[in-house]
Amino acid sequence: MDLLLTFVLLTCAHQAVWGDEDVSLPDLPPGEAPEPILTFMERTYKTGRARAAFDAGSPLLLTPYIEEKKLDEARKAAYVDSDYLLPDMDSYAGYLTVNKKYNANLWFWYFPVSGKSVEETPWIIWLQGGPGASSLYGLFTEIGPFFVSTDNNLEEIRYSWGKNHSLLFIDNPVGTGFSFTDDDRGYATNQTTIGENLYNALQQFLTIFPELRKAPLTIAGESYAGKHIPSLGVQILWHKHEDEPINLQGLAIGNGFIDPLSLQRYSHFVREVGLVDDNVAKSMNDLETAVMQFINNGEMVKAYAYYNYLLQLFLSRSYLSNLYNYLQDDIDLDGAYMDYIQRSEVRKALHVGNTNFTSIGVVYRKLVPDFMGSAKMWLEELLENYRVMLYNGHLDIIVAYHPSCSTYDSLSFSGSAAYAKAKRTPWYHDGKLAGYYRVAANLTEVMVRGAGHMVPADKPAASLGLISAFARGISLKEDTASLVDSGKNLLRRLNYCIASDDTSKSCKTEIPLYVNRLNTEESVIPFEYHHFDFCTTDESQSPVENLGQVVFGERIRPSPYKLEFLQNVECKPVCTKTYRGSDSDSNKRLNLLKMGMALSYQHHWILDNMPVTWCYLVNEGGKTYCSTGFPMGCQVRKDMAETTEQILIKFGIQTGYKLTWVIGYFLYHGNT
Structure with a gap:
């Protein structure tokens, strides 16, 4: 089975095997055998392969339309039938080919902002982590316009980022979610290729939707997207004088796995919050030392094996089952959307046909040799040209706040000295302390109180206020609640009319x-x-x-x-x-x-x-x-x-x- 192939770290007699490479692992303190980290990730993202039933249509490849300059036809073809969504909600979906030789295609789902000027309103590209987690996870459970209810129907998300922004979700890298390739060589094996593919797809997308070229763009995401976001950002930066312009204004990275080397501070953090004892903390510290040594020596597969072992050790000896929020007993993440997107009529509306929906799996496995590489150098270059917000939920373990601060403190850019001296300031949302932030030059660092790894899911209102402020260049000195719609899932543009008027009008008489x-x-x-x-x-x-x-x-x-x-x-x-x-x-x-x-x-x-x-x-x-x-x-x-x-x-x-x-x-x- 394909799922079995994703268990790249096999703990057996303290040996880890990756391909032809055999890595010896140190003895652990007494305790139960730890669970492989990929098992944990698969439980999180409801991973695996699933195939639709009958009559799902065919995948919509938009690149041929672009090449033939049939842009109006491409736009019409990409339109998603709203009968399967919420009423009066416009969206577009389809495939953009990024490598013809291997038929490698990235799938997107785009939601233009409602009731505002698309050309002037900030827009957001959302990239999920993993690597190999579908952006549909972020769409349905974090920032998108709707979620799937227990009766398998769509209901509007109260604090969707789409209230104030156009949203573009991309299943990235190739092979993630609905994105696919016909050739094993079409999968990315390094972050540079991922960035190039994203940039290729983005330019094609903007050819179909040119009204977004002048709109202020923020690239956002979380976790392993801490690498995806800078890899796309530098491609935009490097090509800004060559290709059609893209109005990139900022990058927002949540609990980002940016620089694994500087993250190796887990042992001190989990010991200080009382999750492990001194013996386990020492064993974790020994593993961290080994991880850093392997990275510095360029032995990335060994570094990955030891890093995996480090997290497994923590889970097994802390008796926790959730690396994403240490106050939650288990991962309680909504996977109802997985059933929804397998419905044939939904797949047909999304123009994916019977394409396999895949998470983690082969995409993750292909990137293991590059997993422990750093995107810090790209982020430093981007800080000289764009605003960057690095935010963390303070209850996360896998990319914890305190280890992440080591990454932020190690950034070398023109504002480094000012950042080191920057005052930590309280941030308020709706009159309540939402977290703390520091600002220097183009860098904003934010700690979000009460949130774990998935900040928008844990703190939806505050995260909407946070991204709304950042996308508009507004200081966090002001309460961010003023930037957030106060209404619920029924907050849509409504027209009212008197009951005696023509009932055929698309208006309501009852005011809730x-x-x-x-x-x-x-x-x-x-x-x-x-x-x-x-x-x-x-x-x-x-x-x-x-x-x-x-x-x-x-x-x-x-x-x-x-x-x-x-x-x-x-x-x-x-x-x-x-x-x-x-x-x-x-x-x-x-x-x-x-x-x-x-x-x-x-x-x-x-x-x-x-x-x-x-x-x-x-x-x-x-x-x-x-x-x-x-x-x-x-x-x-x-x-x-x-x-x-x-x-x-x-x-x-x-x-x-x-x-x-x-x-x-x-x-x-x-x-x-």
């Missing part, structure tokens, strides 16, 4: 009002809306949240309030609640409401994809102050002798919405 968690400055504990005895509705259509938001109580729910465009509503009953003094459940529900009001808990609603704000006069100068959220209630006078829950909403074409909310409790003869 969503409720969010309640919080207060008096307590650190938030509560979900339905924790209180408010009016509720069917929550099955709730926008999907990530695990972190659920844990912290930020689960947005549909509200029971039915609002129609340009229809004023006053004092319309929503629901009726009954409380009896003799009933313990009534008392519990009522006391919870009283507690919430006494502690000034605040509602956080979303109306027409915007947060509902509370505006009131302040004493100084009669000015109006507005803040997001509003009190859930207050103690009222005796003459308001009934508990009420009502809402007054008035619509105006120019003035927006005005809401009056009343809910309260009163005291009468010592009873509530």
